[in-house]
Amino acid sequence: DGGITQSPKYLFRKEGQNVTLSCEQNLNHDAMYWYRQDPGQGLRLIYYSQIVNDFQKGDIAEGYSVSREKKESFPLTVTSAQKNPTAFYLCASKPTAGGGTGELFFGEGSRLTVL
């Protein structure tokens, strides 16, 4: 079945450690996105990529990094510079980056807790 796979589903981290969240899609979508979800704040865009080897900062990119070496994969690294990393992280994709009427397809999310 086609879809987006995020791993791990739950992750615990000590302060000062970097962690990488995986996002893989087999939908052949060009565009991929990372969102952060906090209670009562909706979704905030961290990074997005419209094509392989290209990505742009979203609204809250500080303390995060990404790569897009393959079309299928868009991993997110939460670095020790991120001041408040405990959150639910959602990866999404879309067939094409530009225009269109298409909706986003989301993964099941990764919940990161900093101890």
Added chain:
Amino acid sequence: AQSVAQPEDQVNVAEGNPLTVKCTYSVSGNPYLFWYVQYPNRGLQFFLKYITGDNLVKGSYGFEAEFNKSQTSFHLKKPSALVSDSALYFCAVRLPLSGSARQLTFGSGTQLTVLP
């Protein structure tokens, strides 16, 4: 700048009663409007969208949403609520000519609880 407001953090309704989850938006131009639903500890699922044409959009499980341009609203409705409708609902807006999802703006979400 565009924005989406979901004025109610929480909506409680008795099973069998009609439900409304409100969404208003602010954007220059004619927007695309979306509803997404999220169940606990899960990702968001696309629910329905308005692109153009008939202002009343019908979705799954008896839900519908009405686009009202004069009131800049896109409220989600269902005539008879079920306990299984309980979830977190997000409204989102995007301008048609925007080039990427950076231009997709989400509301803060409304937790719908249907009481048996």
